[in-house]
Amino acid sequence: MAQTKFLLSEDQIPTTWYNAVADLPKPLDPMLHPGTREPITPADLEPLFPAELIAQEFSTDREIDIPGAVIDVYRQWRPSPLVRARRLEKALDTPARIYFKNEGVSPAGSHKPNTAIPQAYYNKQAGVERLTTETGAGQWGSSLSLACQYFGLICEVYMVKVSYQQKPYRRGLMETFGASVTASPSELTEAGRAALAADPNSPGSLGLAISEAAEAAATSGGTAKYALGSVLNLVLMHQSIIGKEALLQMELAEDYPDIVIGAAGGGSNFGGLALPFLGEQLRGGRSVRAIAVEPSSCPTLTEGTYEYDFGDTAGLTPLTKMHTLGHTFVPPSIHAGGLRYHGMSPIISQLKELDYLEARAVPQTACFEAGVTFARNEGIVPAPESTHAVRAAIDEALACKESGESKSILFSLSGHGHFDMQAYIDYFAGKLKD
Ligand SMILES: *Cc1c(COP(=O)(O)O)cnc(C)c1O
Numbered sequence: 001m002a003q004t005k006f007l008l009s010e011d012q013i014p015t016t017w018y019n020a021v022a023d024l025p026k027p028l029d030p031m032l033h034p035g036t037r038e039p040i041t042p043a044d045l046e047p048l049f050p051a052e053l054i055a056q057e058f059s060t061d062r063e064i065d066i067p068g069a070v071i072d073v074y075r076q077w078r079p080s081p082l083v084r085a086r087r088l089e090k091a092l093d094t095p096a097r098i099y100f101k102n103e104g105v106s107p108a109g110s111h112k113p114n115t116a117i118p119q120a121y122y123n124k125q126a127g128v129e130r131l132t133t134e135t136g137a138g139q140w141g142s143s144l145s146l147a148c149q150y151f152g153l154i155c156e157v158y159m160v161k162v163s164y165q166q167k168p169y170r171r172g173l174m175e176t177f178g179a180s181v182t183a184s185p186s187e188l189t190e191a192g193r194a195a196l197a198a199d200p201n202s203p204g205s206l207g208l209a210i211s212e213a214a215e216a217a218a219t220s221g222g223t224a225k226y227a228l229g230s231v232l233n234l235v236l237m238h239q240s241i242i243g244k245e246a247l248l249q250m251e252l253a254e255d256y257p258d259i260v261i262g263a264a265g266g267g268s269n270f271g272g273l274a275l276p277f278l279g280e281q282l283r284g285g286r287s288v289r290a291i292a293v294e295p296s297s298c299p300t301l302t303e304g305t306y307e308y309d310f311g312d313t314a315g316l317t318p319l320t321k322m323h324t325l326g327h328t329f330v331p332p333s334i335h336a337g338g339l340r341y342h343g344m345s346p347i348i349s350q351l352k353e354l355d356y357l358e359a360r361a362v363p364q365t366a367c368f369e370a371g372v373t374f375a376r377n378e379g380i381v382p383a384p385e386s387t388h389a390v391r392a393a394i395d396e397a398l399a400c401k402e403s404g405e406s407k408s409i410l411f412s413l414s415g416h417g418h419f420d421m422q423a424y425i426d427y428f429a430g431k432l433k434d
Pocket of ligand 1: 110111112139140229230231263264265266267268269270338339383385386414415416
């Protein structure tokens with residue numbers, strides 16, 4: 001029998017996260033204080049994050065224990081399935097073996113709850129009452145809304161204004177999970193008021209919404225903290241649950257990926273899947289080709305410079321050494337809202353700079369074409385972000401067909417596209433531009 005799904009039982013959920021910082025070829029450059037430009041200390045981050053998460057951000061330990069209360073929530077949808085895309089392979093007539101790790105099975109429909117849940121948990125443990133955050137497409141906001149609901153925290157989401165207007169269903173999901181949602185730029189913060197004064201019709205951006213959410217936490221007198229859904233070392237570490245499960249599942253499949261692929265916005269789902277495999281390689285084990293895929297309209301890794309930059313528009317966050325398009329860059333309104341960020345995880349940036357991974361930029365119509373092919377064969381509509389990974393996986397499988405090689409390709413299906421059907425409708429109507 002040709003097996004399709006490779007499933008783990010709940011007691012096989014990994015009990016530790018993997019921290020790739022322990023295996024990097026070079027130590028990461030320190031984050032710098034936005035005022036003094038000196039390396040930041042844990043104390044500098046205290047207005048924004050609880051102590052335990054700050055400790056994780058600075059940690060160089062390879063494995064970090066996952067609290068039992070977090071695993072209990074993970075159990076609602078984890079371990080997520082690893083699926084062999086047999087029908088897609090057949091449709092492509094490729095000798096390649098294509099696998100995908102389906103993170104679309106989570107309550108929010110993406111990988112983002114993997115970090116939202118522990119972030120809410122550690123804040124609750126620290127006595128925090130409210131979490132503030134930003135969201136672009138709404139994936140992160142809905143994940144944090146649910147996490148706050150589970151742990152009894154109030155959740156305040158600053159949602160990029162164009163998405164607020166264009167994605168009422170994501171807003172509805174956040175409100176259903178109990179969050180309050182504000183369109184950004186808003187009148188509630190200095191950063192928002194300044195942006196509105198400069199342009200009353202500002203559509204907003206992720207960088208600006210981060211400024212608002214971080215300001216709201218930093219000026220709360222300690223009752224509120226801030227949560228970030230990607231980029232940070234601690235987020236990539238929480239997301240390593242994806243790759244740790246996939247390592248076990250590839251073993252079940254009696255296979256090992258030659259190529260690991262993920263869409264990259266801030267780098268967390270790509271890193272979550274790829275870093276546990278790259279870690280094997282960095283420690284002298286099997287090697288793997290890792291490919292991060294980004295939109296041509298926001299080509300952070302392929303065209304950005306590797307330098308210190310702010311994480312937000314207003315310049316309130318620490319300076320981070322990363323690939324960046326500049327903190328004032330406002331990417332075009334493509335449908336893959338979750339990939340519209342000017343910066344990139346410092347871990348992913350360093351590995352790209354040192355050639356341990358590849359980056360590829362693809363235009364959105366080619367991505368939707370791949371997404372539709374995937375949907376018609378595998379029965380899952382990928383999120384617009386995830387179609388970037390699908391595109392690269394299909395291209396690699398077609399290259400195998402060309403060369404006659406039978407490679408093993410593993411990609412991250414970071415989420416489903418059920419809230420993004422307007423994007424598919426626009427694609428079918430020929431309205432999408434590259
Ligand atoms: C947010 C998101 C991404 C991109 O974010 P990363 O930090 O790069 O993981 C990719 N896919 C989906 C479905 C998302 O929601």
